[in-house]
Amino acid sequence: MTAQLFRTPESESPMSVALLGTGPMGAPIARNILAGGVPLTLWNRTAAKAKAIAGGRVVASPADAASDVVLTVLPDLAQVVAFLPGADGLLAGWRAAGILDPVLVIHGTVSPVAVAAFADDCLRNHGVTVLDAPLSGGTIGAEEGRLSTMVGGPGSVVARLTPLFELYSSTVVWFGKTGAGSTVKACNQIVVAATVTAVSEAMALATATGLDLEKVQSVLAGGLANSEVLRQKGRRWIEKDFEGGGSAKNQLKDLTFVTEIAADLDMELPLSMSVKSAFEKMISAGSGDLDHTGIYRTILE
Numbered sequence: 346m347t348a349q350l351f352r353t354p355e356s357e358s359p360m361s362v363a364l365l366g367t368g369p370m371g372a373p374i375a376r377n378i379l380a381g382g383v384p385l386t387l388w389n390r391t392a393a394k395a396k397a398i399a400g401g402r403v404v405a406s407p408a409d410a411a412s413d414v415v416l417t418v419l420p421d422l423a424q425v426v427a428f429l430p431g432a433d434g435l436l437a438g439w440r441a442a443g444i445l446d447p448v449l450v451i452h453g454t455v456s457p458v459a460v461a462a463f464a465d466d467c468l469r470n471h472g473v474t475v476l477d478a479p480l481s482g483g484t485i486g487a488e489e490g491r492l493s494t495m496v497g498g499p500g501s502v503v504a505r506l507t508p509l510f511e512l513y514s515s516t517v518v519w520f521g522k523t524g525a526g527s528t529v530k531a532c533n534q535i536v537v538a539a540t541v542t543a544v545s546e547a548m549a550l551a552t553a554t555g556l557d558l559e560k561v562q563s564v565l566a567g568g569l570a571n572s573e574v575l576r577q578k579g580r581r582w583i584e585k586d587f588e589g590g591g592s593a594k595n596q597l598k599d600l601t602f603v604t605e606i607a608a609d610l611d612m613e614l615p616l617s618m619s620v621k622s623a624f625e626k627m628i629s630a631g632s633g634d635l636d637h638t639g640i641y642r643t644i645l646e
Contacts, residue, residue, distance in 0.1 A: 361412035362509065363388065363404075365428060367395045369589075370452070370480065371418030373487040374513045375401060381512040386410050411438025414448045414506060420595060422455040422463060429471075436471055448502055450476045452494075454530050454595070456602050458609070461524030464498070474502055477523050478510065479530035481537070483591060485577050491515035495533070497525035531606055534599040538620045538637070540574045541596070545641035548582040552645065558583045581638045590636030597624040597633075 363386035364375050372394065378385050379400040386402045388410040389395040395403045404410050407428040415435060417425045429436050439447050449467065451460060455477065464475035476498035486492045494514040496503050503519045510517045520529055544565075551561045562579050565571060581587055600621040607614045627633065627643040635642075 359383075360414055361386070362414045362416070363410040363412040364401075364416045364418065365389070365407060365410060366418040366424075367398060368418065369484045370487050372398055373484065374416070374418060374452075374492075377487075377490045377513040378509070383509065383512065386412055406433035406438075407435045408433045408438030408441070411435050411442050411444060411447070413444060414450065414509065416450045416452060418452045420453055421598065422451065422453070422459050425449070425451055425453070425455075426463065429467075436473075439473070446472060446474065448474045448476065448506065450478050450506070452478055452480050454479045454534070454599050454602070455527055457524040457527040457531065457606060460497075460527055461522070464523035474499060475523055476503060476506070477526040479526055479533075480514075481530065481533050483577055487513065493533075494518070495520060495526040495529040497521055497523045497527065527602070528606060531599065531603045534596070535603055535614070535617050535620075537574065538596055538600055538624070539616055540572050541578075541637050542620050542623055542640055544572070544574055544578075545582070545638060545644055548641055549644040578636070578638050581636060582641055587632075587635040587639035587642065590638070592634055593624055593627050593637045593639060594633040596637040597621065597628055600624060 362378065362383055364371060364378070365388050367375055367387055367389040375385060375387060375398050379398070384402070386404055387395040387398060388404050388407055392403060395401065419425055428434055431437065460475070460477045467473040467475050476496055478494050478496045480492045480494055482492040490513050492514040493516040494510050496517065496519045500519060507517050520526055547565070548558055551558055562575060562583070566575055600617060603614065603617050604621060607617070623640060623643065627640050630643060632639055632642065
């Protein structure tokens with residue numbers, strides 16, 4: 346029943362769907378799509394990760410994954426752009442499959458300015474519609490199918506794909522033309538980065554004064570200081586485990602997009618600048634691959 350919801354404008358056949366990038370976010374998204382009854386083609390640079398997802402059809406190249414709708418779950422725009430050209434690229438795959446109006450969905454966090462220009466080029470030169478649809482909710486949200494998806498692109502295309510997005514999202518909101526979704530994600534990342542840093546400062550202060558972090562967190566969670574950051578990541582500070590997760594490098598990348606937008610608007614965002622400086626310090630100390638909650642260690646140094 347679910348698969349029948351996704352149809353191309355010209356055909357009564359269900360739209361074909363592929364996902365590129367089966368990492369910490371992509372894998373649970375793929376599982377939720379398959380659980381929703383939608384056939385899914387998978388490609389990942391490390392094929393074993395794609396093959397670990399039961400029910401998906403794993404292919405050898407992006408060209409082989411060319412479908413009516415291609416979802417990309419990758420760190421930045423450069424990786425998506427690299428999948429288009431060449432004999433093994435999406436453009437060749439779409440041509441070979443006779444897909445005339447493909448949709449490319451970018452779920453990574455990217456520059457609003459860059460993705461808008463990329464979308465314009467793809468539509469004008471290749472007939473490819475690009476949606477920017479960054480996600481919030483982390484790996485837990487992806488696993489539980491309750492991500493927040495903020496979308497930019499043609500409204501009619503977004504409306505057609507919303508049932509697909511809802512297989513792994515509890516909130517799907519369209520904001521306007523391509524690039525708008527990434528601007529909303531920048532707003533989201535201001536709050537995430539600031540909250541992570543604020544909780545890290547609180548935990549650092551509690552540690553330095555000899556307090557029991559588990560007890561401190563129970564108090565925070567019971568009042569206005571509670572947050573999704575604390576719910577999902579509280580154990581990291583207690584157990585001093587900052588391996589894996591959303592990296593500090595990616596957090597800094599997101600904050601760079603924030604300051605890029607602010608500069609274009611001639612706006613001052615003092616908190617964002619302060620948090621960005623803190624993550625720059627963390628990364629310069631060689632801790633950029635740690636989860637962003639590892640800013641706690643930088644604060645204590």
